[in-house]
Amino acid sequence: MPDSTLDPAIAQQLKRDEHGLVAAIARRHDTGEVLMLAWMDDEALARTLRTGRATYWSRSRQAYWVKGETSGHVQHVKAVRLDCDGDALLLDVEQVGAACHTGAPTCFFTELPLGA
Template identity: 75%
Template sequence: MTSNLDPAIAARLKRSPDGLVPAIAQQYDTGEVLMLGWMDDEALHRTLTTGRCTYWSRSRQEYWVKGDTSGHVQHVKSVALDCDADTLLVRVDQVGAACHTGARTCFDADVLPLGE
């Protein structure tokens, strides 16, 4: 698929074999980790240019904009690449729940026990 992503940014990305980069959504003011989604070049371009998180659905094989169905919008505050350029950190202002289960975050329901 052709993307409108800035070629300088595209050249830096290290993608998985299916062309995706994991994108961690974090609440910009509290640091709360909200969810993990996947972006290809076009999803990243849309996220950078619209100010709303666009992800690639691996199960449905289509783009989706967080909040278009649920109303739980992610307003983008910043996007950063990690040091290896293989993961994105998207700092957002989350409206409502981030998780599809209705929870604020995807990471609070199944905390694993630590060994002694």
């Protein structure tokens, strides 16, 4: 991962995992529906804040990806919030198309049985 352009005042608030990543949860800004979980490092967050387009770090590809860059299913970021512990981000987004790579509106479509 390259050096970051993230504002140092923001960077000092983040508590990253051992890989320098913070969990980023995207939710639909108008309904609050949770869409997906991805990962950001400092540079992905800086790019997201600068451009207003959700940019994540792919752990499998070891590369940055802008949501919708190839699929057209973009996320226009309306707000970014940091949780009280500094180890998770919440992105309020305007989702265009499906959020999940499977084509589903949200990645959270598999319900598990309770009390089984």
